[in-house]
Amino acid sequence: MKIMKFGGTSVGRPERMHQVKDLITLDNEKKIVVLSALSGTTNALVAIGESLSSGKKEEAKEKIQSLHEHYIQFHQDLLSTEAGKAKALQIINEHFEFLNIILKISFNEAINKDILAQGELLSTKLFYTLLQEDEVPAVFLPALEFMCIDENDEPNLGRIGEKLKAILASYPNETVFITQGYICKNHLNEVDNLKRGGSDYTASLIGSVLSASVVEIWTDIDGMHNNDPRVVDQTRPIAQLSFDEAAELAYFGAKILHPASIWPAQSHNVPVKLLNTMEPSAQGTTITGEGEGSVGVKAIAAKDGITAIKIKSSRMLLAHGFLRKVFEIFEKYKTSIDMITTSEVAISLTLDDITHLKEITAELQKLGKVEVDHYLSIICIVGNSIMEEKQVLNKIIDSVEEFPLRMVSYGGSKHNVSLLVDGKHKNQALQCLNNGLFDFK
Ligand SMILES: Nc1ncnc2c1ncn2[C@@H]1O[C@H](COP(=O)(O)OP(=O)(O)O)[C@@H](O)[C@H]1O
Numbered sequence: 202m203k204i205m206k207f208g209g210t211s212v213g214r215p216e217r218m219h220q221v222k223d224l225i226t227l228d229n230e231k232k233i234v235v236l237s238a239l240s241g242t243t244n245a246l247v248a249i250g251e252s253l254s255s256g257k258k259e260e261a262k263e264k265i266q267s268l269h270e271h272y273i274q275f276h277q278d279l280l281s282t283e284a285g286k287a288k289a290l291q292i293i294n295e296h297f298e299f300l301n302i303i304l305k306i307s308f309n310e311a312i313n314k315d316i317l318a319q320g321e322l323l324s325t326k327l328f329y330t331l332l333q334e335d336e337v338p339a340v341f342l343p344a345l346e347f348m349c350i351d352e353n354d355e356p357n358l359g360r361i362g363e364k365l366k367a368i369l370a371s372y373p374n375e376t377v378f379i380t381q382g383y384i385c386k387n388h389l390n391e392v393d394n395l396k397r398g399g400s401d402y403t404a405s406l407i408g409s410v411l412s413a414s415v416v417e418i419w420t421d422i423d424g425m426h427n428n429d430p431r432v433v434d435q436t437r438p439i440a441q442l443s444f445d446e447a448a449e450l451a452y453f454g455a456k457i458l459h460p461a462s463i464w465p466a467q468s469h470n471v472p473v474k475l476l477n478t479m480e481p482s483a484q485g486t487t488i489t490g491e492g493e494g495s496v497g498v499k500a501i502a503a504k505d506g507i508t509a510i511k512i513k514s515s516r517m518l519l520a521h522g523f524l525r526k527v528f529e530i531f532e533k534y535k536t537s538i539d540m541i542t543t544s545e546v547a548i549s550l551t552l553d554d555i556t557h558l559k560e561i562t563a564e565l566q567k568l569g570k571v572e573v574d575h576y577l578s579i580i581c582i583v584g585n586s587i588m589e590e591k592q593v594l595n596k597i598i599d600s601v602e603e604f605p606l607r608m609v610s611y612g613g614s615k616h617n618v619s620l621l622v623d624g625k626h627k628n629q630a631l632q633c634l635n636n637g638l639f640d641f642k
Pocket residue numbers: 207208209210211237240398419420421422424425426427428429430431454455456457458502
């Protein structure tokens with residue numbers, strides 16, 4: 202059994218959906234095909250939810266109308282028979298009728314989650330209609346029947362596995378199963394989701410519970426690049442990464458992968474491949490337990506919107522138990538820390554979730570003087586045992602010498618060096634690191 206996940210860019214145009222159909226029918230291996238919403242759809246649904254939450258019903262109505270028109274055009278280009286088109290139109294109209302009904306009722310967070318789920322429901326149903334039109338045998342597998350998260354929003358692997366295996370057992374002879382990425386049920390049995398970009402996570406969770414042969418993430422680029430191709434000139438795909446390297450890159454901003462999508466595959470040692478739907482023969486990136494191979498810098502990623510907190514106290518570090526008190530405050534507000542450095546009189550740490558910043562700083566002020574800086578970026582340089590490579594830190598520091606460094610984290614893991622810079626310097630710093638650390642001759 203293999204898992205093939207196709208992102209929004211791979212299903213966002215009718216001709217690309219046809220390519221996806223060709224790719225999933227190339228071999229006879231049993232496969233679960235996980236689809237995201239058409240590119241742009243989840244953003245549009247988020248915008249509809251925002252209009253509704255601020256009481257702007259007319260605005261929401263216009264946004265629903267314009268998305269509806271997009272789908273009407275899409276199905277006409279996707280399908281060729283009158284029967285196929287009629288079926289697709291009926292699906293589209295049902296989902297947009299639902300959105301229009303929501304306009305008339307009072308809005309809340311649970312309804313918002315229902316709105317966000319429409320994208321993946323539409324893409325999978327339209328794709329399934331295309332398969333039916335072309336007489337490709339396949340089973341439609343509703344993710345809401347097996348994908349679930351607990352009261353801490355964590356996937357419940359045991360239950361997912363049990364439910365999914367029970368459903369699959371009723372189709373012993375079928376080879377192609379189509380399901381939705383991103384969406385799930387929560388502990389209240391309401392529709393929920395795995396957070397933005399979460400279809401990769403769906404694929405990896407399924408791959409893990411079924412001990413799949415591989416999880417393939419099909420997207421619009423030929424694998425994980427050594428730097429962010431959206432902002433850096435001259436980047437190249439990396440053929441091989443270890444799970445740890447890939448997890449660090451995803452966590453620190455490499456948009457090609459959802460940050461949580463590595464651990465499920467890693468826990469069952471299922472290889473993950475990043476492949477290009479538009480160029481299926483390209484090698485892509487293979488992520489396994491043994492990415493080890495060559496020592497050295499492999500890639501750079503960056504995470505924006507970081508907040509740094511400095512706690513200064515002359516009574517501090519020599520007093521044992523001080524760090525525990527600081528960490529307990531973050532634990533109380535379920536807020537995780539990314540980077541941390543300490544000195545004799547101060548601790549600096551970074552957060553990307555500032556939902557509870559006010560409460561956290563109020564409590565930290567009881568321990569010392571607190572300074573808060575916003576709009577920072579963490580740049581993460583990842584590679585196998587990079588600390589063993591001579592001069593690596595020198596090269597990194599030399600490359601970014603023109604930018605003030607707010608924090609440097611070295612030694613926390615042998616795979617990673619992290620720098621904290623002002624967000625306005627991020628793009629330039631990424632380019633300078635690319636020039637200083639990689640050879641493009
Ligand atoms: N290090 C990186 N390597 C490859 N792609 C990256 C990297 N950092 C950012 N990206 C961006 O990630 C995009 C693919 O992710 P995404 O848009 O979520 O695709 P999909 O719609 O298939 O889920 C690429 O088009 C690329 O611009």
